[in-house]
Amino acid sequence: MKIGELARVTGTPVETIRYYEREGLLADPPRTEGNFRIYDESHVERLSFVRHCRSLDMALDEVRILLRFKDAPAENCGDVNTLLDAHIGHVAARIRELLALEQQLTSLRERCHEARDAAHCGILNELSQPPRQGATNEGGHVHGVHGGARARNAGK
Amino acid sequence: MKIGELARVTGTPVETIRYYEREGLLADPPRTEGNFRIYDESHVERLSFVRHCRSLDMALDEVRILLRFKDAPAENCGDVNTLLDAHIGHVAARIRELLALEQQLTSLRERCHEARDAAHCGILNELSQPPRQGATNEGGHVHGVHGGARARNAGK
DNA sequence: CTTGACTCTATAGCGACTACAGATTGTTAA
DNA sequence: TTAACAATCTGTAGTCGCTATAGAGTCAAG
Ligand SMILES: [Zn+2]
Ligand SMILES: [Zn+2]
Ligand SMILES: [Zn+2]
Ligand SMILES: [Zn+2]
Numbered sequence: 001m002k003i004g005e006l007a008r009v010t011g012t013p014v015e016t017i018r019y020y021e022r023e024g025l026l027a028d029p030p031r032t033e034g035n036f037r038i039y040d041e042s043h044v045e046r047l048s049f050v051r052h053c054r055s056l057d058m059a060l061d062e063v064r065i066l067l068r069f070k071d072a073p074a075e076n077c078g079d080v081n082t083l084l085d086a087h088i089g090h091v092a093a094r095i096r097e098l099l100a101l102e103q104q105l106t107s108l109r110e111r112c113h114e115a116r117d118a119a120h121c122g123i124l125n126e127l128s129q130p131p132r133q134g135a136t137n138e139g140g141h142v143h144g145v146h147g148g149a150r151a152r153n154a155g156k
Numbered sequence: 157m158k159i160g161e162l163a164r165v166t167g168t169p170v171e172t173i174r175y176y177e178r179e180g181l182l183a184d185p186p187r188t189e190g191n192f193r194i195y196d197e198s199h200v201e202r203l204s205f206v207r208h209c210r211s212l213d214m215a216l217d218e219v220r221i222l223l224r225f226k227d228a229p230a231e232n233c234g235d236v237n238t239l240l241d242a243h244i245g246h247v248a249a250r251i252r253e254l255l256a257l258e259q260q261l262t263s264l265r266e267r268c269h270e271a272r273d274a275a276h277c278g279i280l281n282e283l284s285q286p287p288r289q290g291a292t293n294e295g296g297h298v299h300g301v302h303g304g305a306r307a308r309n310a311g312k
Numbered sequence: 313c314t315t316g317a318c319t320c321t322a323t324a325g326c327g328a329c330t331a332c333a334g335a336t337t338g339t340t341a342a
Numbered sequence: 343t344t345a346a347c348a349a350t351c352t353g354t355a356g357t358c359g360c361t362a363t364a365g366a367g368t369c370a371a372g
Contacts, residue, residue, distance in 0.1 A: 004349065014350085019329060034337045036350060048286055055287040056264070057257055057301040060328070066283065073275030080279050081268055088261045090301050091254055098251045098298070101213055105244045108212070112237055119229030123236050127222065130204055131211040142254070145213040145246050146297020146358080160318065170319085175360060190368045192319060216359070302327080 006039045010047045017047065023060060025050055025067065046070075058087055059141055094142030101145075104132070162195045166203045173203065179216060181206055181223065202226075214243055215297055250298030257301075260288070 007014045020026045026046060029037045049070065053063040062083060069080055111122030118124055163170045176182045182202060185193045205226065209219040218239060225236055267278030274280055 002350075013330080015330060016328085018351095023328090032337090034350085036337075045284055049284050052283050052285065052287040054328090056261055057254075059302040066280065069274040069277070070280055070284075073273060075274045076271050077268060077274045077277035077280065078271035080274070080277055081265070081271060084261065084265050084279060087301075088258065088265065091258050091261060094301050095251060095254045095258065098247055098254070102244065102247050102251065105212055105240065105247060109237070109240050109244065112233060115232050115234035115237060117229060118225040118231045118233045118236070121225070121233035121236055123240060124222065124226055124233065127208050128201055128205050128226075129208065131208040141302020143299070143302065145243075145250050146215040146299060158319075169361075171361060172359085174320095179359090188368090190319085192368075210359090 001039050003037050003039070006043060006047065009044060010051055012047060012051055020047070020050060025060065025063060056087075057091065057142065062087060090142045098145070157195050159193050159195070162199060162203065165200060166207055168203060168207055176203070176206060181216065181219060212243075213247065213298065218243060246296045246298045249296040254301070 001009075003014050003017055006012070007017060017026070021028060026043065029039055029043060032038055046067075049067070050063055053066060054060075058066075065083055066080065069075055069077060108123055108126055111126050157165075159170050159173055162168070163173060173182070177184060182199065185195055185199060188194055202223075205223070206219055209222060210216075214222075221239055222236065225231055225233060264279055264282055267282050
């Protein structure tokens, strides 16, 4: 199959497949005479694996490690467990952070009930004060609250 | 005061201050003869405002909008409330997403209790299956789980 | 007068894609 | 056969919010 079909069956944009190849997550596939990439079932499975990991918000570096274990079936999988535990920790840490944020935002929101002139808005005034310190997400890798293209295109 | 002191009193890296200036969040300040930026209390307040917003994980575009209200004190602040409600929605959506993720990861983790050879690891096998569909974060802007430099340097 | 701390601009990198432009290849219909 | 069209190719630049250099210039203290 060509790249378009692989994209279709795995639900992955074509450009993303080529990106994974450049990043070394997928091996360079064979080509047709006309230089088109050709894939088979093994490529489908490998890409599905990567996409499943990404759907769990693992970093590509984490996926690379898991792929090394997939490629070395005789190896002991203890480090897989360790990696997964760490990643669960990344997610849990970000959840705690966002819950604290949600509280701060909710309390900020209460400072302005009826709209009035900006000069006396309780929200704008509060924001001019230095922030109370919050959670710092030391060593985690789950970030941000504003979805980029990834989030916007996720279901297509 | 020069940029270093502004950085110190607001807890902001010097490069970040220059970045905000390039992005139009801070106006170009006056300069000394030797071309050094000079700031006063009004700059401290404006930068503190930006940093407070950022500590609440607002996007710079959201901050820009709030700054416009700060700069127009006679304007009605209704849109401030709307923006804040939307942002609270962004955070809440990301929390729901991460909670679902945490569950999926925890259930995945249970597929391997004692370490064995990778070929028979329940985790690696499960990851080879297509992912169950999860939340998609449509329209939100809170993303990722893997902290970059921002997260790592947050407390310095 | 030299050292050293500070500041300046400009540029490149991060992660995980996304979105082109411009060329080529393959498929189908007139 | 040929012309249109879809699919694919490579390469490059953009996204966001910074961060991290390089290489030059400015300034105060000793
Ligand atoms: Zn992780
Ligand atoms: Zn208000
Ligand atoms: Zn928001
Ligand atoms: Zn295992």
